[in-house]
Each structure stands twice: as C-alpha cells, then as structure tokens.
Amino acid sequence: xxxxxxxxxxxxxxxxxxxxxxxxxxxxxxxxxxxxxxxxxxxxxxxxxxxxxxxxxxxxxxxxxxxxxxxxxxxxxxxxxxxxxxxxxxxxxxxxxxxxxxxxxxxxxxxxxxxxxxxxxxxxxxxxxxxxxxxxxxxxxxxxxxxxxxxxxxxxxxxxxxxxxxxxxxxxxxxxxxxxxxxxxxxxxxxxxxxxxxxxxxxxxxxxxxxxxxxxxxxxxxxxxxxxxxxxxxxxxxxxxxxxxxxxxxxxxxxxxxxxxxxxxxxxxxxxxxxxxxxxxxxxxxxxxxxxxxxxxxxxxxxxxxxxxxxxxxxxxxxxxxxxxxxxxxxxxxxxxxxxxxxxxxxxxxxxxxxxxxxxxxxxxxxxxxxxxxxxxxxxxxxxxxxxxxxxxxxxxxxxxxxxxxxxxxxxxxxxxxxxxxxxxxxxxxxxxxxxxxxxxxxxxxxxxxxxxxxxxxx
Amino acid sequence: xxxxxxxxxxxxxxxxxxxxxxxxxxxxxxxxxxxxxxxxxxxxxxxxxxxxxxxxxxxxxxxxxxxxxxxxxxxxxxxxxxxxxxxxxxxxxxxxxxxxxx
Numbered sequence: 001x002x003x004x005x006x007x008x009x010x011x012x013x014x015x016x017x018x019x020x021x022x023x024x025x026x027x028x029x030x031x032x033x034x035x036x037x038x039x040x041x042x043x044x045x046x047x048x049x050x051x052x053x054x055x056x057x058x059x060x061x062x063x064x065x066x067x068x069x070x071x072x073x074x075x076x077x078x079x080x081x082x083x084x085x086x087x088x089x090x091x092x093x094x095x096x097x098x099x100x101x102x103x104x105x106x107x108x109x110x111x112x113x114x115x116x117x118x119x120x121x122x123x124x125x126x127x128x129x130x131x132x133x134x135x136x137x138x139x140x141x142x143x144x145x146x147x148x149x150x151x152x153x154x155x156x157x158x159x160x161x162x163x164x165x166x167x168x169x170x171x172x173x174x175x176x177x178x179x180x181x182x183x184x185x186x187x188x189x190x191x192x193x194x195x196x197x198x199x200x201x202x203x204x205x206x207x208x209x210x211x212x213x214x215x216x217x218x219x220x221x222x223x224x225x226x227x228x229x230x231x232x233x234x235x236x237x238x239x240x241x242x243x244x245x246x247x248x249x250x251x252x253x254x255x256x257x258x259x260x261x262x263x264x265x266x267x268x269x270x271x272x273x274x275x276x277x278x279x280x281x282x283x284x285x286x287x288x289x290x291x292x293x294x295x296x297x298x299x300x301x302x303x304x305x306x307x308x309x310x311x312x313x314x315x316x317x318x319x320x321x322x323x324x325x326x327x328x329x330x331x332x333x334x335x336x337x338x339x340x341x342x343x344x345x346x347x348x349x350x351x352x353x354x355x356x357x358x359x360x361x362x363x364x365x366x367x368x369x370x371x372x373x374x375x376x377x378x379x380x381x382x383x384x385x386x387x388x389x390x391x392x393x394x395x396x397x398x399x400x401x402x403x404x405x406x407x408x409x410x411x412x413x414x415x416x417x418x419x420x421x422x423x424x425x426x427x428x429x430x431x432x433x434x435x436x437x438x439x440x441x442x443x444x445x446x447x448x449x450x451x452x453x454x455x456x457x458x459x
Numbered sequence: 460x461x462x463x464x465x466x467x468x469x470x471x472x473x474x475x476x477x478x479x480x481x482x483x484x485x486x487x488x489x490x491x492x493x494x495x496x497x498x499x500x501x502x503x504x505x506x507x508x509x510x511x512x513x514x515x516x517x518x519x520x521x522x523x524x525x526x527x528x529x530x531x532x533x534x535x536x537x538x539x540x541x542x543x544x545x546x547x548x549x550x551x552x553x554x555x556x557x558x559x560x561x
Contacts, residue, residue, distance in 0.1 A: 014502075018499050018502075019476060019480060021495060021499065022477075022480045022481065022484075022492070022495065022496065022499075023480050023483075025484045025488050025491060025492050025495065026480075026483040026484055026485075028485075028487065028488060028545075028548040028549065029548075029549055031488060031491060031545045031548060031549065032542060032545040032546060032548070032549045035491075035495055035498075035538065035541050035542055035545055036542070038495065038498065038499060038538065039498070039538040039542075042498070042499075042501070042502055042534055042538065045502065045505055046504060046505055046508070049505055049508050049509065050508075053508075053509055053512055054512065054513070055508065055509075055511075055512030056512055056513070056514070057511060057512065057514060057520055058512075060511075060520070060524055061508055061511050061512065061524065061527060064511070064524040064527040064528045064531070065504070065508075065527060065528075065531050066531075067528050067531070068504075068527060068528040068529065068530065068531025068532045068535065069531045069532075069534075069535040071528070071531075071532045071536070072531060072532040072533065072534070072535035072536025072537070072539065073535055073536065073539055075532070075536050075540075076535075076536040076537075076539035076540035076543065077539065077543070079540065081544070084490060084494070084540070084544070087494075087536070087540060088490075088493055088494050088497055088540075091494070091497050091498075091501075091532065091533050091536050091537050091540075092497050092500075092533075094529040094530070094532050094533050095497065095500050095501055095503060095529070095530065095533035095534075097526075097529050098503050098504070098507055098526040098527075098529040098530035098533065099500075099503045099506070101507070101522055101523070101525060101526035101529075102503060102506045102507050102510050102523075102526050104522070105510040105514070105519055105522060105523055105526070106510055108519065109510070109513060109515070109519075116463075118463060212493065213493060216493055216496060216497055216500075219497075219500050220496065220499075220500050222500075222503075223500045223502065223503045223506075224470065224473075226503060226506050227506070228466055230506050230509060230510075232505065232506060232509075233469060234502060234505065235502060235503065235505060235506055236466065236469055236470060236473070237469060237473050238499050238500060238502045239500055239502075239503075240469075240470055240473035240474055240477060241473055241476065241477040241480075241496070241499065242477070242496045242497075242499050242500045243474075243477070244473065244474040244475075244476075244477030244478050244481075245477040245478065245480065245481035245492075245496055246493075246496060248477070248478050248481050248482065249481060249489065249492065249493065253489075340486060345489075345490055345493065346486065346489035346490060346493065347486055347487060347488060347489030347490035347491070347492070347493075348490050350486075350487045350488070350489075350490065351490045351491070351544050351547070354544075354547040354548050355547050357547075360487055360548060363487065365486060
C-alpha cells in the first residue's frame with residue numbers, strides 16, 4: 001500500500017499547495033492565486049495516482065471522474081451568490097459521503113486480516129462521522145433551499161431518541177472494531193445517517209451558518225482518518241488542515257453570536273424557544289413613502305446601511321450601491337455595517353456586496369461600527385431583521401437571545417425596507433419595527449431602493 | 460512510515476498549521492474560506508480512485524464509483540466556486556461614478 005518515494009514527495013508538494021491556498025486568503029488581493037495553487041496541487045496529486053498504483057477498471061473510473069467533475073463544474077458556475085450556503089453544504093455532504101464509502105470498501109478488502117485495532121478504530125470513525133456529515137449536510141441543504149421548514153423541528157421524546165441513536169452508533173462502532181465485519185459497518189453507517197439528521201433537525205434557521213462550518217470540520221476530520229486507514233499522508237494532512245481550521249472557524253462564529261456550539265446544537269432540546277410565533281403581527285406601525293425616506297437620507301449627515309439577506313434575494317445590491325454613491329456625492333457619510341452572520345453563512349454578505357462592486361474597504365465589521373450608531377442620523381436597514389432585533393439582548397428565551405446585534409436602535413431614525421411584516425429567519429417579532437422613531441417602506445427591496453434613489457436625485 | 464507515532468506527529472503538526480493559517484483570515488473572506496477548505500477535503504477523490512482500482516466484485520466497484528463521482532463533485536465544484544467568489548474580490552476597482560447615472 002505504501003507509495004514510492006517520488007509519489008510521497010509529490011504528495012508533500014500537494015500538501016504545501018493546500019497550505020498556500022488557505023494562507024492566500026489572508027489578503028483579498030492574493031486569495032485567488034492561492035486558490036489556483038491549491039487546485040493545481042489537487043490535480044497533480046490525482047494524476048499521479050494513475051502512474052504508480054495498480055488501477056483496474058480504468059475506463060469506468062475515468063468516466064466517473066468526468067461525470068462528477070462536470071456536475072461540480074455546472075453547479076459551481078450556475079449557482080447564484082445568494083445560494084452559496086446551500087452549495088457549500090451540498091459539496092461538503094458529498095465529500096463526507098465519499099469518505100464513508102471509501103472506508104467501508106477498505107474494511108471489506110481488509111477482510112479479517114490481523115489489522116491493528118487502531119486502524120479499525122480510524123475506519124469506524126470515518127464511516128460514522130462521514131455518514132453524519134453527509135446526512136447533516138443534506139438536511140442543512142434542505143433547510144436553506146427551503147425544501148423544508150427553517151424553524152427548529154422538535155417532537156416529543158427527541159432527546160431520548162437522540163440519546164438512543166448515539167448509544168447504538170457508539171456500540172456499533174465498537175463492534176466494528178472488534179469484529180471488523182462489513183455487515184456491522186453498514187449498520188454503523190445507517191446509524192450515522194440517522195444521527196446526522198437528528199443532529200441538524202432541531203437547529204433553527206438563524207444558527208445554520210454555524211452548522212455548515214461544523215459539518216465542514218467533520219468532513220475534514222473524516223478525510224484525515226480515511227488517510228490513516230489508506231496509509232496516505234496527503235489525505236491525512238489535507239483533512240487535518242480542514243478539520244482544524246473548520247473547528248476554529250466554528251468557535252469564532254459561535255463567539256460572534258454570543259453562543260456556545262453546544263448551545264446552538266442542543267439549545268432547542270430545552271424547549272426554550274417560545275417566541276417562535278412566526279405569524280405576521282397586526283400591531284400598528286408607521287410606514288412612509290419613498291419621498292419621506294429620501295428626505296431623511298438626503299439631509300442626513302451620517303447614514304449607516306445594514307444590509308441583510310432580503311437585499312440579496314431582491315438582487316438589490318447594485319441599486320443600493322448607486323444610492324450610496326449619490327448620497328456620498330451630496331456629502332452624506334455612508335458606511336455599511338456587516339453583521340458576522342449577515343446573510344446565511346459567515347462572510348456571506350461580503351461576497352454579495354463584492355459582487356455589486358462595493359469596495360471591501362467600505363464594509364465595516366460589527367465591533368468596529370457599533371459605537372457609531374449613537375451619532376448616526378439614519379440607520380437604513382435593507383432586508384435585514386434578526387441582526388438588529390433588540391430581543392437578542394432584552395428577551396431571555398428568544399431563539400436569538402445572546403446574539404450580539406448591530407445597534408441600529410440607537411440611531412436617531414431607523415428606516416426599514418421590508419417586503420412584509422413577516423418575521424426574519426429566526427421566526428420572531430422585532431420590537432424595533434414598532435418603535436416611534438422607525439419608518440417602514442414596504443415593497444421589494446430593489447423597487448423601493450430605485451424609488452428612493454430617484455427621490456434623492458430630485459431633492 | 461506507517462508507525463502510528465509518525466502519523467500522530469503529522470496529525471498534530473497539521474492541526475497547528477491549520478489553526479495558524481486560518482487565524483489570519485479576515486471575516487470578509489470567511490465564505491470563500493469555507494468553500495476553499497471544502498474543496499481541499501475533496502482530495503478524498505484520491506482515496507476513492509484507489510479503492511475503485513482494487514475493487515474485486517461488481518458491488519464493490521459500483522459503490523467505489525459512486526464515491527468517485529461524489530468526491531469529484533466536491534473537489535472540482537469547490538475549487539471552481541471559490542475561484543468565482545475570489546474573482547470578485549480581486550477585480551480592479553471601477554472608476555468612480557462610471558455608469559452611476561448621476
């Protein structure tokens with residue numbers, strides 16, 4: 001199984017390429033080059049396999065690669081930037097699934113040879129976690145694509161079922177190690193799938209960004225363990241890099257939301273989310289015309305824009321940038337305040353605004369800008385809701401309680417551009433909408449922004 | 460080479476490299492970071508090819524080929540979509556005011 005020295009050296013080079021790919025992301029200017037380096041490393045590593053390993057069934061394998069590559073290519077080219085989280089979840093899931101299948105096959109070819117227990121343990125780990133990652137990612141995909149409800153799915157006895165499945169899965173893992181029987185391993189894989197589904201079902205829509213990141217780390221660790229099973233150093237290094245960075249990123253994101261990872265995964269078990277009414281409220285609000293909003297904005301000194309997912313759905317990024325340009329020309333100081341989980345995955349809003357050619361220097365992070373809302377004349381909230389919801393700080397028991405928010409409520413005036421009174425992704429009401437200093441402009445974000453833009457121009 | 464201690468060494472050192480490299484990435488690029496890391500674990504394609512090449516019966520071969528397809532989707536799709544995103548960050552800034560119809 002051990003590869004010749006020259007192949008090991010090629011693997012080493014490929015591993016360095018991967019590290020450079022991640023390192024390149026430290027600066028937006030060099031990131032693209034880094035990613036290309038990583039891709040080149042991957043391609044070389046794959047090509048080399050065919051020159052040293054005894055590969056039967058060459059034609060079907062090549063056909064399978066072409067099919068998969070074309071599928072990935074088309075998906076990657078066609079996807080809207082708004083759908084990026086779904087795509088990442090999907091790609092992550094298939095990677096985890098592939099790793100689980102590889103480990104299953106490796107186990108069946110090991111037979112009952114005297115494999116060290118540690119190798120078998122790594123095999124069981126790969127099968128279990130790969131299956132969890134696959135099923136979890138598919139549920140995440142379904143939630144983000146809104147093929148199913150985005151709210152936490154709970155049923156009586158869920159914690160018990162969850163515990164039983166977990167216990168059964170661990171037992172099956174131990175049995176797999178002691179018996180190395182393929183039938184047990186298949187049961188293990190099925191339990192892994194079940195566990196993955198149960199793990200993600202209770203997670204509310206607002207917490208999905210964290211889950212994507214966590215499952216990404218899972219798949220990384222799966223691939224690392226698979227590398228050990230196959231005796232392949234490149235898989236070990238690449239998988240570990242992803243596993244470590246994914247875990248780190250997950251913790252970073254959880255901290256940005258003021259939650260622990262455990263609380264995000266299992267918070268719904270405690271049944272605390274009583275605010276999830278989810279229906280549009282009929283309490284009175286103050287709505288304004290585009291002209292009213294234009295006057296507020298046009299004669300302001302300082303405006304902070306809080307963009308949210310609704311902006312992206314309406315494809316209104318370009319109109320928003322135009323409006324900001326016009327306001328800038330009138331001497332209004334305008335900044336964008338980006339919540340760490342604006343959009344539906346970490347950094348999603350940055351990608352969406354970059355698509356609209358907003359220079360990334362204008363995008364201000366939450367901690368950086370939060371102190372400035374007090375001196376701000378107008379906070380313009382476009383298609384965002386949960387990230388400015390004061391309930392996150394004032395209402396213990398709310399699904400988003402503890403999440404740091406952008407303090408739009410501290411601005412002199414608040415303007416919401418909204419489609420309707422429907423609650424945000426977290427499914428809860430926002431008190432700020434009913435505040436006397438708040439003006440609402442209903443309608444599609446792009447149309448509304450277009451009207452406001454014209455009104456500002458004719459001031 | 461297959462001594463567990465050597466593997467453990469590689470594993471632990473890789474963890475440190477992974478964390479070290481990631482901690483310098485600004486939150487602006489967290490989405491490309493996730494999709495780029497995603498693409499990297501698509502290297503499981505290598506393992507899928509190896510097991511497919513050793514398949515001894517039809518069931519094994521079919522399962523292995525499924526793994527190859529899934530892994531190829533992961534790897535190729537991951538790198539391409541990351542490139543698409545990063546392209547938007549590296550693009551030269553357009554001259555101000557152009558086309559904004561002021």
